[in-house]
Amino acid sequence: MAERISRxxxxxxxxxxxxxxxxVLVVAVGAVTVEGVASPRFWRFVTLEVIPIALIALPMTLxxxxxxxxxxxxxxxxxxxxxxxxxxxxxxxxxxVLVVAGLLLGALLGAVNGLFVTVFGxxxxxxxxxxxxxxxxxAYVVLGDRAVADYPPQxxxxxxxxxxxxxxxxxxxxxxxxxxxxxIVLHATxxxxxxYAMGNxxxxxxxxxxxxxxxxxxxxxxxxxxxxxxxxxxxxxxxxARADNGSGLELAVVAAVLLGGVSIFGxxxxxxxxxxxxxLLGTLRNALQLAYVxxxxxxxxxGSLLIVSVVGPNVAGLLRERLRRRxxxxxxxxxxx
Numbered sequence: 001m002a003e004r005i006s007r008x009x010x011x012x013x014x015x016x017x018x019x020x021x022x023x024v025l026v027v028a029v030g031a032v033t034v035e036g037v038a039s040p041r042f043w044r045f046v047t048l049e050v051i052p053i054a055l056i057a058l059p060m061t062l063x064x065x066x067x068x069x070x071x072x073x074x075x076x077x078x079x080x081x082x083x084x085x086x087x088x089x090x091x092x093x094x095x096x097v098l099v100v101a102g103l104l105l106g107a108l109l110g111a112v113n114g115l116f117v118t119v120f121g122x123x124x125x126x127x128x129x130x131x132x133x134x135x136x137x138x139a140y141v142v143l144g145d146r147a148v149a150d151y152p153p154q155x156x157x158x159x160x161x162x163x164x165x166x167x168x169x170x171x172x173x174x175x176x177x178x179x180x181x182x183x184i185v186l187h188a189t190x191x192x193x194x195x196y197a198m199g200n201x202x203x204x205x206x207x208x209x210x211x212x213x214x215x216x217x218x219x220x221x222x223x224x225x226x227x228x229x230x231x232x233x234x235x236x237x238x239x240x241a242r243a244d245n246g247s248g249l250e251l252a253v254v255a256a257v258l259l260g261g262v263s264i265f266g267x268x269x270x271x272x273x274x275x276x277x278x279x280l281l282g283t284l285r286n287a288l289q290l291a292y293v294x295x296x297x298x299x300x301x302x303g304s305l306l307i308v309s310v311v312g313p314n315v316a317g318l319l320r321e322r323l324r325r326r327x328x329x330x331x332x333x334x335x336x337x
Contacts, residue, residue, distance in 0.1 A: 015273055016261065016270070019260065019261075019277055020276055022280055023279060023280045023283065026280060026284050026287065027283060030290075033291075034287050034290050034291045035290070036290050037287050040166075041167065043167065044162070044167040044168060044169065045286055046279075046282045046283055046286050047169055047172050048160060048169060048237060049282050049285070049286060050278050050279060050281075050282035051169070051171055051172060051230075051233055052077070052230035052231075052233055052234055052246070053230075053249065053252050053253055053282065054175050054179070055226050055227075055229055055233070056073045056077075056223070056227050056230050056249070057256050057260075057274055057278055058179060058182045058271070059219065059226045060073065060223060060257050061182070061260070061262055061269065061271055061274050062185075062195055063216075063223055064257055064258075064262050064263075064264065064266065065186070065195045065198075065199050065262060065266055066199050066219065066266055067198065067199045067202065068117065068216060068219070068220075068266075069124050069125055069128065069254070069264075070113060070124065070220060070223045071125070071128040071132050071250050072109070072113060072128040072129075072131040072132040072135055072227075072250075073223060073224075073227040073230075073249070073250050073253060074246040074247060074248065074249035075131065075134075075135035075136040075246075075250075076109045076228060077227050077228070077230050077234060077245060077249065078135070078139045078243060078245045078246050078247065079105070079136070079138055079142070079231075080105055080106055080227070080231030080232065080235075081231045081243075081246070082139040082143040082241055082245075083102065083105055083142060084098045084101070084102050084148075084235050084241055085142075085235070085241025085242075086148075086241075087101060088150075088241070089148060095155060098232075099232050102229075102231060103228050103232070105228055106224040106225045106226070106227050106228020106231070109135060109224045110220045110221040110222065110224020110227070111220065112131065113131055114217035114218070114220030114221055117216060117217075118212075118213045118216050118220075119213070119217075132250070139243035139244075139245075140243040143241065143242065145243070146242075147240050147241065147242045148240070149239055149240040149241075151235075151239045155236050155239070156237065156238075159171060160236075160237050182271060183270075183271045183272075186270065186271055187270060194215065195215070195219075196267055197210060198210065198212055198215070198216070198266070198267075199263075199265070199266025199267030199268070200266065200267035231246065234246060251299075251302060255281065255302050255303075255306040256274060256277045256278045256281055257269075257274050258310055259277040259281070259308075260272075260273035260276060260277035261274070262274060281302070284301070285298055285301075285302075
């Protein structure tokens, strides 16, 4: 009984639970103060906005758990959109072919990141800042300032079509299935335990028999492929392929992952908190947009949450350490002889 109570207290006091409480508060306050937040239409737009962020946040969680990061994800999304657009202009009109081409391109771009990080031993932060600019530049080389927007209407309708009887788009089912798959890998397999081991001490993980180089390489490949999948959804949702598609989305993704409780230094965090953070940020952003908050202010809020998610855990740790040190040491009780 005592063990069950302890687990319940741990759950209630966890960061995941705090995020869920924050989400409930945002929804409740928004429903009272902002017209439209309580409507099904609002939640449809929230879902459409968080789908590409969630798709990229899933593999990004695993990457950051290992102590690495990928800042090129939004540029991979944009380049995928432009390549799909160029293929369409060249007469490739088969949607499955365009989707497969996009996913293969994303995997290739992720492999380039993984190659530089794992084989050449370069810092992932520096590498992906470079490829962020490189891939975005290539997107402009492919299409320039043009926009390809003459896709069949049924493609867009299929991408954002609602689940029968609901207003929620069916594409969220794909996100849920992928989230379950990534969650199982991270939390219920030896691979996941190996990822946490890498994040805590890569050298010790290597001595334990974990293939650090190969695992990290394939994580970057997966991140590239999932970013491309987000690019496919983006193109179909807006029926438009442009070189600037998804610009700045990497900030929202990293903010969601770190706000979800994943340590920027690796070795800690989970997918439940990340998914809760994705929904929280999407809800907050859309509610503020309905309240006519300027776009620049929304960016400031996202950046502030990113800073809080990085600094907060360290400050909390320091406060706990100080409180622990201030507690008087227990005086040992000796029995009289």
